[in-house]
Amino acid sequence: MASNLFDLSGTVAAVLGGTGALGGAMADALAAAGAKVAIVGRSVTRGGQRVKAIEAAGGVAKFALADARNLDSLRDCRDGIAKELGPISVLVNAAGGNRPEATLPPGADFCDLPLEAWQDVFDLNLVGGALLPCQAFGEAMLEAGSGSVINIASMAGMTPLSRVVAYSAAKAAVINFTQFLAREWATRGVRVNAISPGFFPAEQNRKLLFNDDGGYTERGGQIIGHTPMARFGDPSELAGAVVWLASQKASSFVTGQNIVVDGGFSATTI
Numbered sequence: 001m002a003s004n005l006f007d008l009s010g011t012v013a014a015v016l017g018g019t020g021a022l023g024g025a026m027a028d029a030l031a032a033a034g035a036k037v038a039i040v041g042r043s044v045t046r047g048g049q050r051v052k053a054i055e056a057a058g059g060v061a062k063f064a065l066a067d068a069r070n071l072d073s074l075r076d077c078r079d080g081i082a083k084e085l086g087p088i089s090v091l092v093n094a095a096g097g098n099r100p101e102a103t104l105p106p107g108a109d110f111c112d113l114p115l116e117a118w119q120d121v122f123d124l125n126l127v128g129g130a131l132l133p134c135q136a137f138g139e140a141m142l143e144a145g146s147g148s149v150i151n152i153a154s155m156a157g158m159t160p161l162s163r164v165v166a167y168s169a170a171k172a173a174v175i176n177f178t179q180f181l182a183r184e185w186a187t188r189g190v191r192v193n194a195i196s197p198g199f200f201p202a203e204q205n206r207k208l209l210f211n212d213d214g215g216y217t218e219r220g221g222q223i224i225g226h227t228p229m230a231r232f233g234d235p236s237e238l239a240g241a242v243v244w245l246a247s248q249k250a251s252s253f254v255t256g257q258n259i260v261v262d263g264g265f266s267a268t269t270i
C-alpha cells in the first residue's frame with residue numbers, strides 16, 4: 001500500500017535544466033518512479049545523453065529544446081511535450097546556478113559588484129528558473145486542474161552565503177515566489193513547493209569548490225567543515241524529495257514548502 005504512494009506511472013514530468021547535474025538526477029528519479037520525463041534545455045548533446053541513460057534504465061524520456069528565459073520558447077516546448085508524451089502535471093525548475101562574475105573575489109568590495117552580473121543571476125534563477133516556466137507550464141496545469149511545481153531554490157536562499165550575494169538573494173526570491181504561487185493556486189489543484197539543496201558538485205560551482213588538481217579550494221574545505229555530515233551531497237540524494245513532491249498521492253496536502261536537503265548545513269552554526 002505505502003509503496004503505491006510513490007508510483008508516478010501515468011504522470012508526465014518536464015524537468016527544466018534536466019541537462020545539468022541536479023536536474024538530470026531528478027529526471028532519473030522521476031523516470032525510475034514511472035513518470036514519462038521531458039528533459040528540457042538548450043544542449044541537444046547533454047539532453048540526448050540523459051534521455052539515453054533513462055531509456056537504458058528502462059524509463060521513458062524525450063529531449064525538448066527550450067530557453068527557460070523565453071516565454072514563447074517555453075510555450076512551444078510545453079505544447080510539443082504534451083503532443084509527444086501527454087499533458088504535463090509535474091514541472092521541475094532546475095535551470096539556474098551562479099555566475100563567476102557575480103561572485104565577489106576574496107576581500108573584494110561589495111560596492112564594486114557589477115550590475116550586469118547581478119541582473120544576469122536574477123534573470124537566470126528567478127525569471128528563467130521560476131517565473132516564466134511557472135507561467136508557461138502553469139497555465140496548462142490550471143486548465144487541467146492538477147499539477148505539482150517544484151522550484152529548485154538553495155540553502156543559500158535561507159541564509160546568505162559570503163561572496164555570492166546575488167545568487168543568495170535570487171534564491172531567497174525563489175522561495176518567496178514559491179510561497180506566493182502556492183497560495184495563488186492552492187484551490188485550483190496545483191501545488192507549488194521548493195527544494196533547497198545544500199552543496200552538490202556541478203559544473204556551475206566546480207571552480208568554487210575544487211582546485212584544478214581535484215583537491216578542495218579553501219571555500220570547499222570550509223563548506224565541508226561546516227557540514228555535519230562532512231561531505232558534499234550526491235545528486236541522487238535529491239530523489240526522495242522530488243518524487244515525494246511530484247506524487248499527488250504522497251504529498252497531496254503539501255504546498256508552499258521549502259524542503260532542505262543539505263547534510264545538516266543549515267542546522268548548525270559551527
Ligand SMILES: NC(=O)c1ccc[n+]([C@@H]2O[C@H](COP(=O)([O-])OP(=O)(O)OC[C@H]3O[C@@H](n4cnc5c(N)ncnc54)[C@H](O)[C@@H]3O)[C@@H](O)[C@H]2O)c1
Pocket residue numbers: 016017018019020021022023040041042043066067068069093094095096097098124125128129152153154155196197198199200201202203204205
Ligand atoms: N549544485 C549545487 O550545489 C546546488 C545547490 C543549491 C541549488 N542548486 C540549484 O540547482 C539547480 C541546478 O543546478 P546544477 O548544480 O545542477 O547546475 P548545472 O549547471 O549542472 O545545471 C543547470 C542546467 O540548467 C541549464 N540552463 C541554464 N540556463 C538555461 C536556460 N536559459 N534555459 C534552459 N536551460 C538552462 C544549463 O545548461 C544546465 O544544464 C540550479 O537552480 C542551482 O542554482 C545547485
